[in-house]
Amino acid sequence: MNTRDLVLIALFAAIVVVLGLIPPITLGFIPVPITAQSMGVMLAGCIIGAKRGALAFLLFVLLVAIGLPVLSGGRGGLAVLAGPSGGFILGWAVAAFVTGLVAERFVHEGQREIRQFVGFFLASVVGGIVVLYAIGVPWLSAVSGTPLLTAATGSLVFIPGDLLKAAIATLAARAVYAGYPLLPARA
Amino acid sequence: MLTSLYVEGRSWFHRLPVRAKLLALLVLSLALFATQSLYLLAPAFLLCGWLYFSLGLTFRQALARVGFVFFTILVLAAINLFLLPVPEVAALLLRLMALVLFAATVTATTTIGAFMDEITFLLKPFERLGLLRAADVSLALGLVLRFVPDIFARYEAIREAHRARGLPIRPLTIIGPLIILTLKDADTIAAAIDARGFRRQ
Numbered sequence: 002m003n004t005r006d007l008v009l010i011a012l013f014a015a016i017v018v019v020l021g022l023i024p025p026i027t028l029g030f031i032p033v034p035i036t037a038q039s040m041g042v043m044l045a046g047c048i049i050g051a052k053r054g055a056l057a058f059l060l061f062v063l064l065v066a067i068g069l070p071v072l073s074g075g076r077g078g079l080a081v082l083a084g085p086s087g088g089f090i091l092g093w094a095v096a097a098f099v100t101g102l103v104a105e106r107f108v109h110e111g112q113r114e115i116r117q118f119v120g121f122f123l124a125s126v127v128g129g130i131v132v133l134y135a136i137g138v139p140w141l142s143a144v145s146g147t148p149l150l151t152a153a154t155g156s157l158v159f160i161p162g163d164l165l166k167a168a169i170a171t172l173a174a175r176a177v178y179a180g181y182p183l184l185p186a187r188a
Numbered sequence: 189m190l191t192s193l194y195v196e197g198r199s200w201f202h203r204l205p206v207r208a209k210l211l212a213l214l215v216l217s218l219a220l221f222a223t224q225s226l227y228l229l230a231p232a233f234l235l236c237g238w239l240y241f242s243l244g245l246t247f248r249q250a251l252a253r254v255g256f257v258f259f260t261i262l263v264l265a266a267i268n269l270f271l272l273p274v275p276e277v278a279a280l281l282l283r284l285m286a287l288v289l290f291a292a293t294v295t296a297t298t299t300i301g302a303f304m305d306e307i308t309f310l311l312k313p314f315e316r317l318g319l320l321r322a323a324d325v326s327l328a329l330g331l332v333l334r335f336v337p338d339i340f341a342r343y344e345a346i347r348e349a350h351r352a353r354g355l356p357i358r359p360l361t362i363i364g365p366l367i368i369l370t371l372k373d374a375d376t377i378a379a380a381i382d383a384r385g386f387r388r389q
Contacts, residue, residue: 002320002324003378004378004381004382004387005374005375005378007324007327007328007331007378007381007387008331008374008377008378008381009371009374010328011327011328011329011331011332011335012331012335012339012370012371012373012374012377013371014328014332015331015332015335015336015339015370016339016366016367016370018190018332018336018339019336019339019340019343019366020363022340022343023343023359023362026359035359037359037363040359040363044363044367048367048371049371060325060328060329060332063307063325063329064329064332066303067192067298067300067303067304067307068192068193068194068295068296068298068300068303069190069192069193069300070190070191070193071190074256076256076257077193077295078193078253078291078292078295078296079213079291079292079294079295080253080254080257080288080289080291080292080295081256081257082291083213083217083257083284083287083288083290083291084257084260084261084284084288085257085260085261085264085284086257086260141264144284145261145264145265145268145280145284146264146268146272146276146277146280147264147267147268147271148271151267151271155267169359169360169363172360172364173360173363173364173367176364176368177364177367177368177371180364180368181368181371181372183371
């Protein structure tokens, strides 16, 4: 890994920390407030690609584990990882990796704009929602004892918000791709 | 801006080596998940609670650190009440709360430096395989701590720019510029690191 990749990984982890400091947005039609930080997984994969995106999130989870309050709302420490939603946090790196893989596969330079949008949205949904829930929900069920089916049904509340996040991440990722493309120069 | 969750103190738990604390956390989690007995889980919960609340944090501070996780645990326990027998729900509740309290205790009694030393040790096998370098991990961690205040200042500047133009502050119009402006610095920072020979390349 060259120094530039290392710096990109660290800077992206720092961006995710800052996204946690931005106040969450509440929308009338969605029951849960949207934190900018939870878009980080989709953004990381779509903007710096699979490998660097995953490493940025491994670094971020390391910050959580060593006791820095970097999660939105000033949370952090091993207690969060030991709690029921620890699986979602540990799953972020995998989710960012898959997002990156899909984005790298489907988004290329010189494509029509609309195809890039579709590619980024697909990547965000597959990596940031499907893969993340596939790790987080069974984990939550195993740790808290809530039956898997109940946990999965309960998680559906978050899906509309997640789709909105995927849409915002898509627009942001495409803006960055147009302004300063990093995805093609893979690590 | 990023103050660690470490709490200054001289208790015996503070003085334990990190490795012992992390091993204890691992063993405790395995042990707690291996048993269903309330006679074992209730004392474990009380013991972890006593340990955590005797660290010198005020009650309010101590609760604020674990409050969010406890909230999730209690919500899930409330749902479980409808689906599982009561003793089982009690066992699940006590087990998770004990584990979270112990984890919070480890976090509160261990400095970032001590954690980093342990991580460097744990990464040694990977280093020997040539997969990564422990020094790179420390460097990346240092970079994050160094640049968070800068990036936050940039976020505020972009927000002010929105205000000055009378634009609504939306995440979409902020995140794009924030990421581009930040990542554009990568080349300069990388050049500065290489010029100082930090990575001996």
